[in-house]
Amino acid sequence: MTVLPEGTPCWADAMFKDLDGAKAFYGSVLGWTFGESASEFGNYTTAYSDGKAVAAVVPPMPGDDVPSAWCLYLASPDTAATVEKIRAAGGEVLMEPMQVGDFGSMAIAKDPGGVTFGVWQAGSHEGFEKQNEPGSYTWAEVLTREPGKADAFFPAVFPYSTKRIDTDQVDYKIFQVADRPALGRMKVGPDDMPPEAPSYVSVYFSVDDCDAAIAKVTEHGGQLFFGPMDSPFGRFAAVGDPQGAAFGVIDLGTTSGPMPTMADA
The missing domain is CATH 3.10.180.10 (2,3-Dihydroxybiphenyl 1,2-Dioxygenase, domain 1)
Incomplete structure (x- = not known):
C-alpha cells in the first residue's frame, strides 16, 4: 500500500440533503458517475471519473442540519496522534477518530479560525485514484x-x-x-x-x-x-x-x- 506523506490532501467528500440532485449536478458539470451507496456507511457514495475514484457524496445523518460543504482530508499516519496535535495547537475536534471498516480511520476538525477539514489514515482506501486531470x-x-x-x-x-x-x-x-x-x-x-x-x-x-x-x-x-x-x-x-x-x-x-x-x- 502506498503511504502518502503526512499532510498531503488525499480525499474530498460532501454532505447533501438531496443526494440524487447532487449526483445529477456533478455528473453534468464534472462528468462524474457514481457507485452504489454503501448503506452500512450511511449511504456513502463514491464518485468516479473515467472509472477512478475522485470524491464522494453522502446524505446527512438524521437530524443533522449542517449546510452542504466540501471537506478536504489530509493524510495522517496516525489519526489519534494527529487529533492530539490539533488540540495542542488550539484547534477543535468535531469528530473523534473513527474507524471506517477496513477503509481507514477518519476525524473532522477545525483550525482556530474556524476552517473545517478532515484527517484520513489510509487502510484499503488510499485516497484519490486520479488527480490533475479533468473531473478530478x-x-x-x-x-x-x-x-x-x-x-x-x-x-x-x-x-x-x-x-x-x-x-x-x-x-x-x-x-x-x-x-x-x-x-x-x-x-x-x-x-x-x-x-x-x-x-x-x-x-x-x-x-x-x-x-x-x-x-x-x-x-x-x-x-x-x-x-x-x-x-x-x-x-x-x-x-x-x-x-x-x-x-x-x-x-x-x-x-x-x-x-x-x-x-x-
Missing part, C-alpha cells in the same frame, strides 16, 4: 479571515514548510510537504466573502474548459461567485452548487502570465 481534484486553499491563526496551526499539526507568494496584491502562502506544494492559504477580507460565510477550504476540480464548466454550473442551478480569471496556473473560477457547497473549477491547460516568485515565509 487538483488543488485546495484555506480561505481565512484570520491568516495568522492558520499560519501557526497547520505547520504545528502537519510537517509543513511555508512559502509566500511574493506580491502585494494578495496575502497568499503555500504549505509544502517535502518541498512540494500541498495546500494554499489565502487571506480573505469583507469584500471577498459575505460576513455570514465561514472561513473554509476551497477544493478545486480540473475541467477541460473553465467557461463551459461555468455555463453548466449556472444551467443546472448553481452560482458563479468569482471569475473566470486567467493565471499562470490555469483559468479558474469559484462557483457553488444548488445546495450551497462552494468549490473551484480550473482549466490547467489555459495559462497566462509568468509564474509568481516565492520566498520563505
